[in-house]
Amino acid sequence: MKTFTDGFFSIDPINGFLPVKEPLLILPKKYILLQKLIDEMPIKKMNGNKGLLSKENAFEEAALELPNFLEEVKKEKDPFIIAALYRSYSFITSAFTLAKSHHTYLKTGKYGKARERLPKNIAQPYVVISDKLEVFPWLDYHYAYSLGNYHKIDKAGGLKWNNLSMAAKFSGMDDERGFIMLHVDINQYSPDLVKSVFGITQNTENPLKLSDNIALMGTTLNRMNSRRKLMWEASRWKHYNDFRVFIMGVKGNDDIFPNGLIYEGVWDKPHAYRGQTGAQDNIIPTADIASGVIHFYPQNQLTKYLMDLRQYRPKCVQQFFKELAFHMHKNPIIHLLGETQNQKGMQNLMQVYEEIYLFRNGHWQFVQKYIMQNTAYPKATGGTPITSWIPNQIKAVLKAMKVLSENMNSSAEWNKNIWKENYNKKVKLLNKQLEIVAVESFDPNEVFKLNLKFDSQDF
Numbered sequence: 246m247k248t249f250t251d252g253f254f255s256i257d258p259i260n261g262f263l264p265v266k267e268p269l270l271i272l273p274k275k276y277i278l279l280q281k282l283i284d285e286m287p288i289k290k291m292n293g294n295k296g297l298l299s300k301e302n303a304f305e306e307a308a309l310e311l312p313n314f315l316e317e318v319k320k321e322k323d324p325f326i327i328a329a330l331y332r333s334y335s336f337i338t339s340a341f342t343l344a345k346s347h348h349t350y351l352k353t354g355k356y357g358k359a360r361e362r363l364p365k366n367i368a369q370p371y372v373v374i375s376d377k378l379e380v381f382p383w384l385d386y387h388y389a390y391s392l393g394n395y396h397k398i399d400k401a402g403g404l405k406w407n408n409l410s411m412a413a414k415f416s417g418m419d420d421e422r423g424f425i426m427l428h429v430d431i432n433q434y435s436p437d438l439v440k441s442v443f444g445i446t447q448n449t450e451n452p453l454k455l456s457d458n459i460a461l462m463g464t465t466l467n468r469m470n471s472r473r474k475l476m477w478e479a480s481r482w483k484h485y486n487d488f489r490v491f492i493m494g495v496k497g498n499d500d501i502f503p504n505g506l507i508y509e510g511v512w513d514k515p516h517a518y519r520g521q522t523g524a525q526d527n528i529i530p531t532a533d534i535a536s537g538v539i540h541f542y543p544q545n546q547l548t549k550y551l552m553d554l555r556q557y558r559p560k561c562v563q564q565f566f567k568e569l570a571f572h573m574h575k576n577p578i579i580h581l582l583g584e585t586q587n588q589k590g591m592q593n594l595m596q597v598y599e600e601i602y603l604f605r606n607g608h609w610q611f612v613q614k615y616i617m618q619n620t621a622y623p624k625a626t627g628g629t630p631i632t633s634w635i636p637n638q639i640k641a642v643l644k645a646m647k648v649l650s651e652n653m654n655s656s657a658e659w660n661k662n663i664w665k666e667n668y669n670k671k672v673k674l675l676n677k678q679l680e681i682v683a684v685e686s687f688d689p690n691e692v693f694k695l696n697l698k699f700d701s702q703d704f
């Protein structure tokens with residue numbers, strides 16, 4: 246495997262999926278008015294006072310006063326400055342368009358329509374800076390909301406979510422920080438994940454090293470899962486709607502943006518891009534490609550959506566996925582282990598599947614609580630239907646497990662009967678949950694309660 250980099254990210258066993266150094270906290274001095282708008286924006290500002298987004302129309306009025314930095318941004322070459330500018334314009338664009346929906350939500354309990362025109366002083370520099378990064382001009386996960394937006398509170402401390410704050414924020418409240426900084430926290434282990442896939446692709450003919458690298462993937466995913474579970478305390482589910490509307494996208498969210506978005510002074514026709522979502526994160530797709538789960542994805546809209554989301558990632562990540570997929574296509578891991586009867590490797594691979602399952606099933610519980618329990622709005626921030634698409638991917642993992650188990654022998658380390666009992670429990674839980682959500686006016690709490698009944702509750 247080669248290392249792919251754009252100067253901000255470098256996908257290798259040292260940096261994993263995190264930026265090569267901490268992102269810029271503030272913009273260079275010449276953009277002081279832009280920085281000021283970012284600092285004044287949050288519903289709750291750093292000093293505890295109410296910010297522009299707390300008052301109807303206040304943010305939009307201030308944003309219209311912003312000078313057009315088009316000529317300045319054209320000259321920028323430093324990847325960290327470009328990323329910080331992209332982050333700033335992304336936040337301003339989402340706030341400008343979605344503040345209206347947020348205030349309607351506060352009044353009516355339903356997301357209202359967004360503004361459909363982005364003024365020239367924002368649209369022009371934003372599109373130039375997005376072109377420099379080769380990404381879409383809409384808030385993304387990598388450079389804007391999550392990985393490119395962290396700042397260590399104690400510089401000597403680590404990347405645990407409670408030692409991280411956000412450079413730019415919408416609500417400015419602890420639940421927003423906990424929610425998105427936990428994504429960064431989970432990624433602190435991504436260097437080992439990348440190391441394991443480099444090791445797998447380099448050792449297809451060495452059964453022992455192959456098996457060791459699969460084991461490294463399993464233990465890394467296990468550490469990531471234990472961090473992921475902290476979501477329940479990092480961000481309270483009842484407070485998800487305090488900031489959620491600001492990370493919505495245009496594409497797929499027709500109720501909020503029925504006509505797309507006009508970028509004034511750039512294009513005459515409206516454009517539509519998907520919203521910020523953890524589905525733009527790289528951990529699960531990497532594990533899926535390397536472990537072969539990807540071969541069990543159903544051929545349906547969700548798979549198309551996940552593939553569409555590949556374009557919503559930095560170019561270097563897209564190249565990394567392509568190269569990994571190329572290697573794994575030549576040497577599908579289940580075949581490789583089956584041909585050599587590498588039973589230890591198969592046990593390690595089953596552990597990887599178990600961790601992907603636990604990640605997705607825990608994540609499904611996030612969706613049940615943070616989204617389904619809070620709102621009947623049926624679309625996710627990335628524009629996908631809430632109740633059907635996450636379970637689809639759980640099914641892919643379950644299928645991969647089943648096929649692998651057919652190649653495995655019972656042994657002291659792996660007991661087929663016990664495995665089967667646990668497997669049947671997983672299938673039964675999902676089927677029962679899907680039965681409930683199939684009814685139009687279902688009770689989300691009934692779905693959630695089943696997790697406890699099946700001894701599968703995530704916390």
Ligand code: HEM
Pocket residue numbers: 427428431473476521522523524525526528529530605608611612615616625626627628629631634635638
């Ligand atoms: C409260 C926490 C979370 C909620 C409510 C949530 C919600 C969602 C929703 C609704 C989707 C469907 C796609 C869309 O947005 O349109 C999704 C997809 C996804 N999310 Fe999250 N998410 C959460 C946390 C995370 C975390 C911490 C990660 C990983 C770092 C993550 C990774 C993913 C992935 C990989 C997908 C794609 C579906 C799959 O491959 O299983 N999410 N999420």
